[in-house]
Amino acid sequence: xxxxxxxxxxxxxxxxxxxxxxxxxxxxxxxxxxxxxxxxxxxxxxxxxxxxxxxxxxxxxxxxxxxxxxxxxxxxxxxxxxxxxxxxxxxxxxxxxxxxxxxxxxxxxxxxxxxxxxxxxxxxxxxxxxxxxxxxxxxxxxxxxxxxxxxxxxxxxxxxxxxxxxxxxxxxxxxxxxxxxxxxxxxxxxxxxxxxxxxxxxxxxxxxxxxxxxxxxxxxxxxxxxxxxxxxxxxxxxxxxxxxxxxxxxxxxxxxxxxxxxxxxxxxxxxxxxxxxxxxxxxxxxxxxxxxxxxxxxxxxxxxxxxxxxxxxxxxxxxxxxxxxxxxxxxxxxxxxxxxxxxxxxxxxxxxxxxxxxxxxxxxxxxxxxxx
Numbered sequence: 001x002x003x004x005x006x007x008x009x010x011x012x013x014x015x016x017x018x019x020x021x022x023x024x025x026x027x028x029x030x031x032x033x034x035x036x037x038x039x040x041x042x043x044x045x046x047x048x049x050x051x052x053x054x055x056x057x058x059x060x061x062x063x064x065x066x067x068x069x070x071x072x073x074x075x076x077x078x079x080x081x082x083x084x085x086x087x088x089x090x091x092x093x094x095x096x097x098x099x100x101x102x103x104x105x106x107x108x109x110x111x112x113x114x115x116x117x118x119x120x121x122x123x124x125x126x127x128x129x130x131x132x133x134x135x136x137x138x139x140x141x142x143x144x145x146x147x148x149x150x151x152x153x154x155x156x157x158x159x160x161x162x163x164x165x166x167x168x169x170x171x172x173x174x175x176x177x178x179x180x181x182x183x184x185x186x187x188x189x190x191x192x193x194x195x196x197x198x199x200x201x202x203x204x205x206x207x208x209x210x211x212x213x214x215x216x217x218x219x220x221x222x223x224x225x226x227x228x229x230x231x232x233x234x235x236x237x238x239x240x241x242x243x244x245x246x247x248x249x250x251x252x253x254x255x256x257x258x259x260x261x262x263x264x265x266x267x268x269x270x271x272x273x274x275x276x277x278x279x280x281x282x283x284x285x286x287x288x289x290x291x292x293x294x295x296x297x298x299x300x301x302x303x304x305x306x307x308x309x310x311x312x313x314x315x316x317x318x319x320x321x322x323x324x325x326x327x328x329x330x331x332x333x334x335x336x337x338x339x340x341x342x343x344x345x346x347x348x349x350x351x352x353x354x355x356x357x358x359x360x361x362x363x364x365x366x367x368x369x370x371x372x
Contacts, residue, residue: 002253006301009266009333012356019270020288022346026353028264029247033061035261036245040233043067047090047222049243050077052340054365058246059084071222071241075102079372080365082110090142090222091117092179094124100131105372107137116140118179120154125167133172141167142179142220147200149184156207164211177220180204186227188255197228227256249339250299267298267334271326278323284334285314290341298334
């Protein structure tokens, strides 16, 4: 249930924290990690996506809970996972251009971590094979399957079977499974979401069966995101890769009411101006909250009924008949609609324990390059 009471997110030492800042509430974060594992049926069922939080401290927490596989979108995220001690990391982004060489650098730099990557194109696979074999290394590969999102991946038909065989034969590569992201499935109605999830997964399972019947190894099927996580978790033959459930956000809390997670991140913002008796200007612009979606991009707690007037790089302007209750300098708390791009806008998060800000965590994988 979405909690909108300002007291839930208020911190006692807000006057020590400049705004806008992204706050992460450790008790809520820890509870979300426990709920993810419980929903999955065990930590071994999880391959959580790290693109939501980009924080090595979260990787450390998940490792302590028994999660050993992680999914990353960038080389920097993959490096962050490996540096934190992750035993298995899947780079879920095709290794095109210099990314293949950077991936080889990761394999060399972190020999205790097993890396895997996705491909959906024969030429990309051949280039990766050349780079990896020239380095006298080997790499696990998952075939990226388009299960209905039509963003990347190969359709689960005869061409996919041929590509899987090719990958399995290329020097330096090992075809070990399939990757299928169903990001197009996010219906609020649970029955509709379940039906679309099954529709997306069925041809992928059929492809897996055909490959196995042909004597090929298909050890892994990494699939799903946060909306379909509870549906896929009911199976025992897939690895689930939710991401947003670590921190949760106003968007999914609103559109996926059946998922029981806590908003573990909030934005500290302040009233910077009261230019009119009924108008407030907050320091919550595009540069501090994910703005790739239509409004509302955040809900300001206590001002849920305020009317949006404008949103620009550094400013959020609202109108409310209660503006006189919020003089300049007033600290407020806002829940972002989409937490993933919001985290990416902040170089650090402020960790909150027992309603007090206690330290700062650098958002390590916000950078496109850490060392490699």
